[in-house]
Amino acid sequence: MRRIGIDVGGTNTDAVLIEDGKVAGAVKAPTSEDVTAGILDSLKALGASGVLVGKRIDGVMIGTTHFINAVVQRRHLTRVAALRLAMPASASLPPFCDWPEDLAELVRGGVWMVEGGHEYDGRLFMPLDEAAVAKAAQEMKAAGLKAVGISAIFSPLDPTHERRAAELVAAVMPDATITCSSDLGRIGLLERENAGLLNAALADLARDTIAAFESAIRESGIAAPLFITQNDGTVVEASQARRLPVYSFASGATNSMRGAAYLSGLSDAMVIDVGGTTTDVGQLKNGFPREANSVVKVGGVRTLFRMPDLLSIGLGGGSHVSLDPLKVGPLSVGYRLLKQGIAFGGRQLTTTDVAVAMGILPLGDRGKVAHLDKATCARVFDEAARMAEEAIDRMKTEAGDVPLIAVGGGAFLIPEKLPGVSKVIHVEHGDCANAVGAAIAQVSGECDQIFKDLPRRDAIAAAQGIANDRAVAAGADRKTLSTIESEDMPLAYLPGNSVRVRVRVVGDVAAG
Amino acid sequence: MTRRDLGLDDIESLAVGAWILGTGGGGNPYLPLLNMRALYREGCRVQLMDPSDLADGDWVGTVANMGAPLVGQERLTDSLTLARAVTVMEKHIGRRFVALMGMEIGGANGVRPFMAAAHLKLPVVDADTMGRAYPELQMTSVAVGGLAPYPLTGVDVRGFESIIVHKVPTWKWAERVLRKVCVEYGSVAATSQPPRTGAEVKQWCIHGTVTKAMAIGHAVRDAQRRHEDPVAAILGIEHGKLLYKGKVVDVERRATEGFLRGIARFDGLDDWRGSELTINFQNEWIIARRDGEPIAMSPDLICVLDSVSGEAVGSETIRYGQRVTVIALPPSSIFLSSRGLEHVGPRAFGYDIEFRSVFAT
Structure with a gap:
């Protein structure tokens, strides 16, 4: 198995080659305005290192914050x-x-x-008013709309009305991009509908972005299928990501945590990802990040996306440092570190400057930071450690000491010993953990449905079957599927034995 | 007659406070709040009325939704349907209401009377019949007071308005009959509970609960804005008691007789490190035990709050790993009588122990 993982971040586009379970090459290139050039540059750099010569690549997995940025910055959105x-x-x-x-x-x-x-319970709430749907489609067409989001009451249980309406709309508007809310799962009409509408709004951007990814890979001369990583640390084929871009909203942090798990060999641990500006703290369970509970807001919109539960604090390699009184972050020089940091001839004292003064980082000009004495440096590092410790403690779900994996370009700020932590693990290639996470991503399938009058065990088995089928449809190898989450909740106030079951399975990407 | 105009900010606070007074149940008031925002955008306004301003012979309509919160998440409670439940009742009894009142201040039902009131242009009385949320109709102050458990109406958004419970012998029968109807409708119904006279409201309803919910919600929202401790803010304005801080380590749920029952387990943090808390629930948090010893029980209000935001954590959504603070708030004195305890004391929920108040010194 040989895969390339790419993380398109705000500052850098990282690329790694994973071969036979090892990182065979890792490169960084600046992220470009149009995204494509950065990917092409990183692939070229990887090629230039010689690791790709004469090798067949099984897949290129790309993680990107492109879609979420479109919503947050209100750019490139289609009317729906x-x-x-x-x-x-x-x-x-x-x-x-x-x-x-x-x-x-x-x-x-x-x-x-x-x-x-x-x-x-599957009964009709109301028969579908097909004439009204057809009339609506005519009006949408007359208004020049090209993207449609369709939602229906309890469609995760019975999607037939949404599908029939999609057919009727497509008959009138054959070129329209149609998103059915049932494809996005989960009970909660408003949140599911919101996800569907966001998805429809991203349709054009997703088509163009993924086409750009594909052309970058083609241009680089690599013949391999493209996969896009999702919020939950799994991947889908490019064609499905084009259809459901909302699932690929926030994959960067997830990829870091998955990469940390892979590089350290641990599947249950805390992860601290120290970037240039912020530090994300999360928890790995069975090799996947623990998910945030229910409602997640994206660009101000409530959704029920599967997102990792992360705590972000303003600490990083570019964090501003002031000494009297002592303060580290939350301001940061960000990608301007190599210009504005004192060790690089700039005027802003940063955590990186302090690390240079201590001889921890072989960067810049140590002479420029010689005025920082040992005690001062120690105070700054103690403060950074205190901030990390507090964040870790807030995210821990067990009282005992737990292992901590430190990754990201600013991981030097994390000391070898921290209270509440059994051991701190620094890993090789930790600064490219996100690209590693993309390269090793698996495929998932999920089922969230109400089952009536089935014994609990049968209901869970039925949900598992549906989740398995969905994972296979998304490109997983059926033989490798395993259940990573199973949750069942009997429903208050509903008669009989109604139980809501949520099951998530993952498997390796099917070969060929 | 003094009536207080409520602004949208008051309603926002009410939603936060009502969810806290829901003591784990009652459903999240988010969707009713969205309805209120829409109604205020359209120019509707609501007023709050003091119970002492009711004449003894006035008639007050009681509003509540019945059903599974989950179904509400799909059907999205419609404000006009709640108003219909009230007008069907008015037609049935042949009287006009001078005001509306909530059955249950805790959870989503704490906000719903205002949705009906906005359409019907009636004030809402600053009172309810639970002072919190409870799972069943007989767990109210008016049931403790032995007031008539009928008539009741149940309305479905599709225009089913045929359900009028004209007469039932007991509150338990009211619960059974209306619950059946609600299930047929799809496990959600807008209901108007037995109308009350001004005299009954003054004698048997729990006064000041809307104001209380708004004050709690305001304290939490204000503390959030100032980055202060929202739980401390609640305890600063209510005569509550801090019981525990910890993390959820296990939640066991089972559906029995149409209710969500189960037990949540917590491991202590800070001053409570090394100490275990369990809370049994029947939709609402009923009895809390610390290291096996009961420390708080119904009718005392047990509120499980998110330690950071101070907002309520419900029994349906509480999950492993959440950091929570548990506080107790005092119940209405109506529930502390021996009759009151028969309706809502630990034995009413199947726990064979004597009620001991967390506030007894």
Whole structure:
């Protein structure tokens, strides 16, 4: 198995080659405005190191913050027609009702609410009003809309109304990009619908970005399928990421944690990823980051995305340091470190300057920071350690000491001993942990559904079957599937034995 | 007659406070809050009325949603449907209400009376019948007071308005009959609970609970803005008691007779390091034990709060690893009588122990 992992970050585009379970090469290139050039540069640099000569690559896995940045910066978004099949319920809370107004203004192409949807037990809530859907489609077409988000009551249990409506819309608008909320899972109409609308808004950007990724890989001369990493540390084939870009929103931090697990050989540990400006602290469980609970806001929009539970603090290799009184971060020189840091001839004292003064980092000009005495340097490092310790303690879920893996370019700030930590593990290639995480990503499938009148064990088995099928559909090798999360919740106030089961499985990418 | 105009900021605080008074149950008030934001954008306004301003012969409508919070997350409670439950009741009894009141201040039902009130242009009385959230209809101050458990109405958004419970012998029967209807509707119904006279509200309802929820919510939101400790802010304005700080280590859930029952386990942090807390729940947090010893139980309010945000953590959504602070708040004195304890004391939930208040010195 030979894979290239690429992380397109805000500052650097990192690329690594993983071969037979080892990091065979790792390079960094500056991220470019158009993303493509940075990827091409990093692939060329990797090629120039000679590690790729005469080798067949099984896959290129790219992690990017491109899609989430589009939402946060309100750029490159497509106007979306919202079609909700739920009337007469939900009328007082129409689609986009809880979006930040500026984002809604950009994305809301129109709202159509018609009769349809199901009950929690699979009964019809209302028959689908097909005539109203067809009329809505005509109006969408007349308004010049090209992206459509469709939602229906309890569609994760029964997606037939959403699918039928999608057919009817496609008949009128054959070129439209249509997102059904049932493809994005999870109970909670508003949050699921929001995810669907965001997804539809990203349709054009996803198509263009992924085409750019593909052309960069082609240009580099590498013949391998492209995979895109997702928020939960798994990958999907490029074609599916093009269809569901929201799942690839926030993969950077996840990839770092997965990379940390891989490089250290630990599957249960705390991870601290010290970047230039911020430090993310998370927890690995079975080799995957622990997920945040339920509601996650993206660009101000409530969703139910699978996201890692992370605590971010303003500490990094570029953090401003002031000595009297002692303060480290949260301001940072960021990617300007090599110009603005004192050891590099600049005027801003940073944590990196202190590390240079202590002889920890062989960077810049140590003479320029000779005025920092040992005691002062120790105070700065103690403060950084205190900040890290507090963040780790807040994220820990067990009282005992736990191992801590320190990765990222600023990992030198993490001392060998910390209270509450059994041992601190620094790993080789830790500064490229995110690209490593992308390279080793697996494929996942999830099921979140209510089962009625089934014994608990059968309900869980049924959910597992659905999750397995979805993972295989996403490109997993069925033989390698394993369940990494299984949660069941009997439903209060519902009659009979209603149980909501959520199962997530992962497997290796199927070869060929 | 003094009536207080409520601004949207008051409603935002009410939502945060009502979720805390939900003591683990009652459903998150987020969707009712969204409805209120929309209604305020459309120009609707609501007013709060002091119970002492009711004439003894006035009639007050009681508003609540019944059903599974999960179904509400898909159907998204509609404000007009709640208003319909009230107008169907008015038509049935042939009287107009002068005001509305909530059955349950805790959880999403704490905000819902205002959704109906905004449409019907009626004030909401600063009172309810639980002072918190409870899972069943007989767990109210008006049931303790022996007031009539009928009539009741149940309305579905699709126009089913046929359900009027004209007469039932007991509150338990009211619960059973209305619950069946609610299940047929799809496990959610907008209901109007038995109407109350001004005299009944003054004698048997729990006063000041809307103001209390708003004050708690305001304290939490204010502390969040100032980056201060929101839990300390709550304890600063309520006569509450800090019980425990810890992390969730296990949550065991099972559905029995249509309720979510189970037990949450916590490991102590800070001053509570090395000490274990368990809380049994039936939708709401019912009994807390520290190292095996009961330390708080219904009717005392057991509130599990997110240690950082100070906002409530519900029994449906609490999960492994969350850092929580557990506090107790005092219940209405109505529930502390021997009759009150029959309805909501530990034995009403199947725990054969004598009620001992956390606030007894």
